[in-house]
Amino acid sequence: MKKVGVAILGLGVVGGGTYKILTEHREFYRNTQNVDIEVICVLESNASRVEEVGVPKEIVASNVFEVVSNPDVNIVVECIGGISDAKGYVLDALNAGKTVVTSNKELFCKFSHELERAAKRTNVGLYFEASCVGGVPIIRTLLDGVQSNRISSIQGIINGTTNYILTRMAKDGMSYEDALAEAKKLGYAEADPSADVEGFDAAYKLSILSSLAFHTKVPFAKVFREGISGVTREDIANGSELGYTLKLLAVGKETDHGIEVRVHPTFVKKNHPLAGVDGSFNAVYLTGDSVGEVMLYGRGAGELPTGSAIVSDIIYAATHDGNRYSTFKNNATAEKDVRFVSDFESAYYLRLTVTDRAGALAKITALFAKNNISIVELLQKSCDEECATVVLVTHTTHEEAVKAAVSRIDSTELAKVESVIRVLS
Amino acid sequence: MKKVGVAILGLGVVGGGTYKILTEHREFYRNTQNVDIEVICVLESNASRVEEVGVPKEIVASNVFEVVSNPDVNIVVECIGGISDAKGYVLDALNAGKTVVTSNKELFCKFSHELERAAKRTNVGLYFEASCVGGVPIIRTLLDGVQSNRISSIQGIINGTTNYILTRMAKDGMSYEDALAEAKKLGYAEADPSADVEGFDAAYKLSILSSLAFHTKVPFAKVFREGISGVTREDIANGSELGYTLKLLAVGKETDHGIEVRVHPTFVKKNHPLAGVDGSFNAVYLTGDSVGEVMLYGRGAGELPTGSAIVSDIIYAATHDGNRYSTFKNNATAEKDVRFVSDFESAYYLRLTVTDRAGALAKITALFAKNNISIVELLQKSCDEECATVVLVTHTTHEEAVKAAVSRIDSTELAKVESVIRVLS
Numbered sequence: 001m002k003k004v005g006v007a008i009l010g011l012g013v014v015g016g017g018t019y020k021i022l023t024e025h026r027e028f029y030r031n032t033q034n035v036d037i038e039v040i041c042v043l044e045s046n047a048s049r050v051e052e053v054g055v056p057k058e059i060v061a062s063n064v065f066e067v068v069s070n071p072d073v074n075i076v077v078e079c080i081g082g083i084s085d086a087k088g089y090v091l092d093a094l095n096a097g098k099t100v101v102t103s104n105k106e107l108f109c110k111f112s113h114e115l116e117r118a119a120k121r122t123n124v125g126l127y128f129e130a131s132c133v134g135g136v137p138i139i140r141t142l143l144d145g146v147q148s149n150r151i152s153s154i155q156g157i158i159n160g161t162t163n164y165i166l167t168r169m170a171k172d173g174m175s176y177e178d179a180l181a182e183a184k185k186l187g188y189a190e191a192d193p194s195a196d197v198e199g200f201d202a203a204y205k206l207s208i209l210s211s212l213a214f215h216t217k218v219p220f221a222k223v224f225r226e227g228i229s230g231v232t233r234e235d236i237a238n239g240s241e242l243g244y245t246l247k248l249l250a251v252g253k254e255t256d257h258g259i260e261v262r263v264h265p266t267f268v269k270k271n272h273p274l275a276g277v278d279g280s281f282n283a284v285y286l287t288g289d290s291v292g293e294v295m296l297y298g299r300g301a302g303e304l305p306t307g308s309a310i311v312s313d314i315i316y317a318a319t320h321d322g323n324r325y326s327t328f329k330n331n332a333t334a335e336k337d338v339r340f341v342s343d344f345e346s347a348y349y350l351r352l353t354v355t356d357r358a359g360a361l362a363k364i365t366a367l368f369a370k371n372n373i374s375i376v377e378l379l380q381k382s383c384d385e386e387c388a389t390v391v392l393v394t395h396t397t398h399e400e401a402v403k404a405a406v407s408r409i410d411s412t413e414l415a416k417v418e419s420v421i422r423v424l425s
Numbered sequence: 426m427k428k429v430g431v432a433i434l435g436l437g438v439v440g441g442g443t444y445k446i447l448t449e450h451r452e453f454y455r456n457t458q459n460v461d462i463e464v465i466c467v468l469e470s471n472a473s474r475v476e477e478v479g480v481p482k483e484i485v486a487s488n489v490f491e492v493v494s495n496p497d498v499n500i501v502v503e504c505i506g507g508i509s510d511a512k513g514y515v516l517d518a519l520n521a522g523k524t525v526v527t528s529n530k531e532l533f534c535k536f537s538h539e540l541e542r543a544a545k546r547t548n549v550g551l552y553f554e555a556s557c558v559g560g561v562p563i564i565r566t567l568l569d570g571v572q573s574n575r576i577s578s579i580q581g582i583i584n585g586t587t588n589y590i591l592t593r594m595a596k597d598g599m600s601y602e603d604a605l606a607e608a609k610k611l612g613y614a615e616a617d618p619s620a621d622v623e624g625f626d627a628a629y630k631l632s633i634l635s636s637l638a639f640h641t642k643v644p645f646a647k648v649f650r651e652g653i654s655g656v657t658r659e660d661i662a663n664g665s666e667l668g669y670t671l672k673l674l675a676v677g678k679e680t681d682h683g684i685e686v687r688v689h690p691t692f693v694k695k696n697h698p699l700a701g702v703d704g705s706f707n708a709v710y711l712t713g714d715s716v717g718e719v720m721l722y723g724r725g726a727g728e729l730p731t732g733s734a735i736v737s738d739i740i741y742a743a744t745h746d747g748n749r750y751s752t753f754k755n756n757a758t759a760e761k762d763v764r765f766v767s768d769f770e771s772a773y774y775l776r777l778t779v780t781d782r783a784g785a786l787a788k789i790t791a792l793f794a795k796n797n798i799s800i801v802e803l804l805q806k807s808c809d810e811e812c813a814t815v816v817l818v819t820h821t822t823h824e825e826a827v828k829a830a831v832s833r834i835d836s837t838e839l840a841k842v843e844s845v846i847r848v849l850s
Contacts, residue, residue: 017715021573021715025573025575028575029573031640032572032640033572129570134716135571135713135715135716135717135719136719137566137569137570137571137719140565140566140569140570141562141565141566141570144562144565144569144737144741145554145562145565145566145737146560146562146733146737147457147458147737147740147741148446148450148454148733148734148736148737148739148740149733150450150453215456215457271701273701273722276696276698276701288560288733289729290442290446290560290729290730290732290733290736291560291723291724291729291730291733291734292560292723292724292727292729292730293722293723293724294560294561294562294721294722294723294724295720295721295722295723296719296720296721296722297698297718297719297720297721297722298716298717298718298719298720299716299717299718299719302717304714304715304716304717305715305716305717307573307715308571308573308574308713308715308716309573309716311573311715312569312570312571312572312573314573315572315573316569316572320745321746
């Protein structure tokens with residue numbers, strides 16, 4: 001039976017989960033996968049964490065050189081996160097001829113070209129299933145399950161923290177601040193939650209997934225990004241009344257105009273399969289030219305789900321001889337002829353405060369018409385004597401047209417646009 | 426660039442779709458997969474179908490020997506279906522050293538051991554993604570996406586015909602007969618619909634999926650099977666009132682008592698992700714010990730979705746050197762120590778006609794209690810002067826206990842059990 005030695009860098013949530021899965025399932029993998037996978041080395045400076053996870057002290061390395069120079073290590077698992085240490089360690093491992101499995105979305109998003117070049121040089125594998133959507137095998141699906149398709153769109157709920165917050169706001173009427181505080185208490189959000197709530201985490205993942213789906217590097221810098229910190233209960237309730245659920249959606253599309261990639265709060269029709277993806281669950285909804293619509297749903301984060309993805313990559317690396325290191329063609333940027341679309345098409349939800357109801361509303365709707373924006377639905381809600389709240393949903397239009405209309409409306413002083421939320425159309 | 430010659434046996438719906446995808450995407454696969462895949466041979470005796478699909482006459486073979494003896498054919502795609510011709514042709518291809526890709530669930534379910542042994546002998550690949558759930562990459566996911574997990578359960582809506590019929594009955598109040606007639610007209614059901622409506626098709630697929638999930642051969646003969654031909658609008662409506670949607674569910678479980686595999690109409694709570702899988706869509710809901718719940722959703726049948734699965738297998742075979750032919754350990758039956766459970770646990774919905782309402786109902790509920798069946802919910806619905814319709818849902822109990830209770834109730838002549846439907850608990 002083939003023996004495979006694994007080193008784990010970093011015993012945080014994901015590294016700890018990976019260690020537990022590998023040790024508890026060792027006999028199971030011998031029986032079902034015909035491979036003997038042993039964790040023979042761990043890099044973690046926090047001794048109490050080492051003890052907590054149950055790692056024997058004698059396999060704790062004192063530095064990365066000890067790990068990558070160990071001839072019995074075949075696969076290095078990187079669970080450190082961030083760029084500073086992780087990038088150098090991963091390059092060290094690849095340069096030393098070790099296959100690397102990583103859960104690091106920021107690293108892979110920003111430096112996949114460097115990592116892939118290094119992997120190619122030493123002819124080793126580089127696997128990153130765990131970087132996107134936890135235990136959901138979306139990378140494997142893009143590479144080996146729907147690779148027969150031209151993918152025209154990816155729509156994903158790919159950040160658990162924000163989905164938890166939005167679900168609590170929608171289902172239990174919590175404020176953003178209260179839902180965020182609860183998410184922190186439950187360990188779903190970090191002390192500084194900005195990577196999640198401002199959409200950075202989802203944007204890293206969307207960059208990786210779109211690069212695979214569209215067969216060109218989609219750089220992080222091209223991802224339009226708007227977080228959920230400005231979302232109000234009022235807009236969630238209005239959307240619900242109109243038949244929508246609010247999600248932080250990551251959208252990647254390839255159209256005749258080019259590639260568009262964006263992360264922003266989005267109203268999704270309640271009967272859309274993505275609308276039912278609640279709490280810390282995640283999902284990715286793909287459209288391919290042959291397969292049609294496919295959705296993958298599961299836990300997007302957590303010790304064991306993300307560990308599951310890492311260990312699936314380890315088994316894949318151990319049982320497949322070929323390596324797939326050239327997925328993004330080793331580029332930092334897209335090829336020159338690839339266009340990116342920033343003035344994307346979408347439907348829109350707008351909430352306005354309108355003064356002097358009757359006459360003003362006519363002028364406001366005329367302004368929309370002037371910008372070629374047609375309105376599908378309009379709700380008037382009373383506010384106080386002087387002003388009314390008006391909620392409307394547009395037909396599909398352009399981002400720039402909406403921006404122009406909003407700025408013209410605000411300049412009339414007849415109305416103020418309180419919020420603009422894109423609607424999945 | 427690697428060149429790969431493909432032969433397609435059978436130009437039916439799936440074979441035709443495969444031909445179209447391969448020819449339309451040839452340049453795309455050269456660019457994205459670095460492989461040149463050409464259909465160089467087709468076996469189809471119906472000349473007008475050959476013309477309809479657009480296959481040049483000069484690549485139509487006159488017999489299977491011509492196909493398998495062609496040295497330029499690397500991969501043989503079997504889209505004939507059934508056993509009679511298909512089995513011999515697939516064995517011929519494997520014995521001639523050709524990798525085989527098949528969409529044939531019945532063949533793979535019943536004879537995987539023979540096919541795998543042949544593939545192993547000549548060291549070629551054997552791929553069968555298209556045999557289960559059309560374009561949804563469930564086989565790839567079980568083999569390479571969640572293989573790090575002990576899978577405890579699979580729950581699937583894996584037959585499009587029955588799901589279409591049940592959806593029409595539930596959403597539009599159609600009778601079973603009318604919905605079936607419509608499904609036939611739309612090409613969703615065959616002239617003889619029994620393979621679909623009596624659950625054979627789902628049982629073949631469940632046998633394949635469970636064998637992969639539980640790492641032992643789960644023979645077709647072990648699958649408990651009940652179709653949808655006895656389903657009534659009345660039961661669908663009653664279930665809906667109680668918060669359930671009716672689906673033909675395929676359930677595979679591995680518990681401490683053994684493996685259970687069953688296909689039957691099942692009430693699913695409306696908030697379960699499977700409840701929203703409507704029309705011809707399919708889905709598989711898995712539970713793994715690390716990943717937790719994962720669901721894959723998409724089109725379970727059709728020319729292009731199933732063709733997508735076949736072509737994904739072809740690309741996989743063409744770009745991965747290792748072969749996976751030994752998934753079921755080449756056995757016709759499970760290992761001796763594997764137990765199968767027929768007296769499975771489930772909750773139950775029952776509809777009864779009860780005479781002489783007051784006293785009778787007390788006796789009936791006492792009979793349930795005697796069989797250790799406790800009732801969660803009970804609805805009394807008036808019928809006429811002499812009898813009432815009673816609908817009830819039980820707590821989790823055993824199949825045998827329910828059978829015993831039903832037979833005792835029927836023998837009292839106080840009531841008649843009109844229908845028994847299992848409830849997903």
